Amino acid sequence: MTDDARTRGLDRMQEVYGWRPPEIDSAHFATTVDHLFAEIWSRPGLTDRDRRLLLLGALTAQGRIETAEIQLQGALHNAEFTTEQLHEIALFLCHYVGWPNGTRLDNAVRTVAERLREDGEPRMRRLK
Incomplete structure (x- = not known):
């Protein structure tokens, strides 16, 4: 995880859901924020x-x-x-x-x- 991926992921989660989650020290949270939201929800091609x-x-x-x-x-x-x-x-x-x-x-x-x-x-x- 990079701080940049975490920040992008948290920002994207806030855009998607309208709220920012509390940070949790777990692999599940890290994957959700750093990959799913920083990368997948941020890809072009779908709104x-x-x-x-x-x-x-x-x-x-x-x-x-x-x-x-x-x-x-x-x-x-x-x-x-x-x-x-x-x-x-x-x-x-x-x-x-x-x-x-x-x-x-x-x-x-x-x-x-x-x-x-x-x-x-x-x-x-x-x-x-």
């Missing part, structure tokens, strides 16, 4: 919205809705999708990853959107 959409599909297919909630929060925070679009994504995914997983994602969209409103998260900016 953050593209990456987020792929992640939502993959996580929903695996039934990892608790992890998908992190992506939903980031998507809403960064105005990559509206709440209505996320509900449409969940409905669409029901047909490809199973109704129970898609429904759980739909419920998670509602939960995350309500939590952000309660926390005073600013209204979503308009999509570009």
